Amino acid sequence: MLGFVVRRLIVSIIVLFVASVLIYFTVTSFGDPLGELRSRNPPVPEHVIEARRVAIGLDKPAHERYLTWASGVVRMDFGDTLQGQPVNELLWRRLQRTMRMVIASVVLSLVLAVGVGVLSATRQYSKTDYFFTFSGFLFLSMPVFWLAALLKEFAAIRVNQLVGRRIIYTTGSESPRLTGDFWDRMANYAGHLVLPTIALALISYAAWSRYQRSSMLDVMESDYVKLARAKGASRKRVVFRHGLRNALIPLTTVVAIDFGAVFGGAIITEQVFGWSAMGNLLIQGLRDYDVNVVLAWMMVTGVLVIVFNLIADLLYGVLDPRIRQ
């Protein structure tokens, strides 16, 4: 198991390195960070543009710039933005916010997926099953941004009216200049978190619940489950102890593969709800052709995806005793 994890880690680091090279050279050879300056009207004098070019280091050849960037990253320094601000300053605050959303929505959609999957599988071809099958397909076919915007325009206002005060917020990740004690702050975070989390979770839950349903159906057909029933174990015990424990194993892999997609979905939900977090950083970086910002996003997200994948692999070992050696 340890050997497997180490091998996975080494491959992932190589992949991350290759990705950084590809992205660096794509952005620097096709995107012109000075394009905005050049296209200004009235035109900016040539020597100003030239000075700017030197200031952001564009006078050096691309491979040299890449090496400078890479040696910085090894020391956890992602360089400066085009405006001269250190990327690190921007990064950690925003990362914290994105992680809040990603973790909350992965947890929520896992709970939903397992619950719905087990329910549909144990009642195969019932009305419940058809309902969840249909709603699963519906969420699979729904654009995240549309669902998120719908929740923002509808759900928030309804709930707030119902409660009589504002508990759900629709813009931002927390109120500006947040004061109050720990619990006030947590309530404020949660109020901002609810809708983006639901939007993101509903989209990924749809596919996961389909996997959970079919793996649960497979397991419930297997001989050891029939044996457990024949020996007189209660249905509840069979479903949860014998069935679910084994049916969770395939889901672990699916979820691990989908982590990247969840981060991708977070870009969209952050944009809908006006979060100043990682997704916003990426889009701004792409608009400006700011290679340091784009790469900081890619590297941090890449490392997180790798870490989550490792956790999933380790969980796999816990769930499946056969591969524990």
Add this chain to the structure above:
Amino acid sequence: MTQPGMPSDRHDGPDTTLEDRDAPDPGVQPGMGHDVAVRTRSQRQLILRRFLQHRLAMVSLVLLLLLVAGSLIGGTLWRYDYAEQLPAFNEPPTWEHPMGIDDIGRDLFAKVLRGAQRSVQVALLVAFLSTTVGTIVGAIAGYYRGIVDSILMRITDLFLVIPSLAVFLLLARIVGGGWFQLALIIAAFFWMPLARIVRAEVLSLREKEYIEAARALGASDLRIIGRHLLPNAIGSIIVNATIVVAVAILTETALSYLGLGIAAPDTSLGLLVSEGQSAFKTRPHLFYWPGFLIITIALTVNFVGDGLRDAFDPRQKRVRQ
């Protein structure tokens, strides 16, 4: 040379009894293709019948065809052009303008038709390109093996680490907002899953005896791949193509919504949702209709794909009889 009943003909599984009952098709050339053609035809009929009996899939197919046809030609039939500036502006829906007029005097229904056209064009082109490339690459990789496979695996590794949406955003920013370019960059990454599926099927089929027999009879590589290997993988290829249509339309609209896909003055369903959202208080229908269109297209495509999957492989039944 023809040897009917040779094991080489029985590549479709154990139930070869129908073979003798079907009258040979006079149009089929004698020789190797003879029995195979009869078999595939009846197999095809079985699949078609299973699909036609799948009620949800049939209803979805009809609805989908209507939507696609409406999207592709609706814009030319409607009395206003999406770019035409009318004397009025900021008008609520009327009979003349079912979705009203926007703040610079354009008919909103014409805009929605145009957006639907662009989104459907992108989705169909992506499905066509990625299916063609995926099938060819998968067949070559599976038949000749070699390095193609390891390249595919490495690119897949890359996407396990970097979210594909981010890569699409990056490329969309670089190539700009044309629908054709957008379809190309999406297709450039969507063919890989299919290539791996086709490769896996070809890899296992190429060891079968009927392939050996075909080779012994002097069939060229091209004929073996085209006549004997790919027809057996057609189920996976078609089902995958439907999934690609659904995912492609969701990807394109997401890129356009984020402002890095199809850009003004052209429009797409994603861009319209984003415009509708910013005018939600005054024109909520501009938010709803493009969204409904995206969902209906993706949902019906998914149902058709599900019905096809059931028809091609009844053991994997997922929805209903």
